[in-house]
Amino acid sequence: MQDHAEWARLRDRLLSRGRMPELPPGWCHQSAMLPASGFEYGGDFIVSDLSADGRRLQLVLVDVCGSGQSAVPAAVKFAGALESLVVAVPDEALLDAANAYLQRQPEDENLATAVHVVLDLATGEYRIRSAGHPPALHWSAARREWRIDNARGTTLGVTDTPEFGETRGRLAAGEALLFYTDGVVESRSVTMDDGIAWLRSVAREAVLDDWDGAAKRIIDQVDLGDDDRAVLVVRRTGI
Template sequence: MLDLPPRISDSLLALVHAQRALAYLVADDAQNLVRCGGHLAHYGLAGLQCGMPASEQVLFLEGLLPLAETPFLIRSMEMPSGRVADVHFFADEDTVWILLLDVTAEYEETRLVQQKAYDMTLLSQREARLIAQLESTNRELTLAHRDLAASREALQLAHDRLQQELREAELYVRAILPAPLAEPWTVDWRFIPSTELGGDCFGYHWIDDGHFAIYLIDVCGHGVGSALLSVAVADTLRSEALQRTDFRSPAQVLTALNQAYQMERHGELFSTVWYGVYGRATGELRYASAGHPPAFVAGGPWEDGRPLPASGPCIGLSPAARYQEERCTLGPPARLYVFSDGTYEVARPDGSMMEFAAMAKILARPAGAGLSELDSLLAYARDVHGPGVLEDDFTIIKVAL
């Protein structure tokens, strides 16, 4: 530690408190909030109550307490207010201190630099390929003594080829998605990426004759990096490539998946995952969530529909994360929906957001013959959004028993 005079130490603390919007939380060994202070409202955490469970009031603490190691740091965590903070964890005897330091400016600057680097790389690749095409075209023009019109035609052909290659890359992602099923129950889906390569991926397959796995992955961000990671996670689940893991146990699967895809080894990208296993003979659905929106069930005894809650930290944030398995029994004519947040977090032109309840109302109402609730929801989301492409991937799976 620096041996600084108290006046200088106090000045440094005041500087950090002012410039970094310091806020703190203190949890006891029962994981109850015992103290809090600082700029809590800055992070959207005003109104916390001491004596109550900390993780029920501060959702990003779910699964992180008690600490597996100390000190512990989660960088660039988005807060309820939209600000971004480094979250520092320190164990102090029977309590854990959680300090929030605002890094929104640095986060935005880093994101802009990364985006600029990606744009420049993509531009350089396209430029190199276009130059190669232009040189080839120029040689052809020199040999054949073609006129300017022929040159323009060749350039257009080169441009079309580049666009075709981008479309083929998107088609590759789509090609690995599973085909809809008609038996022993109906499985259908809709996948509308927000960019040429999105961050969502999903799958379903038979683990054995009696157990059917369903999963959906949503990697943070968009573009090539997010798309490649989502495809890799989906392939890991589809090929059951996690050693010493019972793929009929959702909690085991998410725990092993979290160990395999820590964000520091995967470009600082984390993901949300929903994983469920339906027992054909028992009708029991076992499921677990890693920071993912709840699945939704409708039909039969759930005429108005209801979400299937499950909680757990996102994949990649902490190697010590643990996941809890939930269960429910489903039978005909129940309909199970698994989706990413892009299906209902749709911005209206005035900046307001579409509500989860609006999506639930559409999914709870059975579509007529030859129609699909998935198409109804997509049409509603596009109508809410207005012209242009949706800001986030629209991904939803329907299992009709």
């Protein structure tokens, strides 16, 4: 059985791998994470890669099956695998490669949802692929609201022939993408649809108040539950 120091070491490894790169002028990001109620550690994590020329950003937000301490060892191993895969395989093959990795793991470590985004920082064009993950949100500067992205797909580790939905779009100046794990929008008493409607409202108020710190203000309004929670926002400031 792992002691507190070992859990802390594992969590530190997970957090160090999840540090986002510094983005070029005109772009910013923020994130906030909280483990399940009663735990200090959780299994949600981010893997990212910025191209050498600073133009192309890849992000993967992952929610490993399980919550709290039970999810940490599997999350650390999977984060390490994804960190290698994101620079070694074509972006269109990343989720397939991640799925193949999980298929080879022990039964209690082989399920995760993920959302993968490839973002052109010169044009604002993006592609989102989903593996059983809650839908991303796109902030429309013109409408001043969060719109639901339609990418859907198969949870990683479920089958050796998964299907991953893909959507494409473009961020104009002042627009943003918001990614989150299901602990933010779903609980035993709240359906996913109702939770997403709640998130769109809360996130709208959060960014209209002030973009700085919006991710943490969103997380702070999520009821404590039995699942980990993570929010990631990538914004094109245009400045």
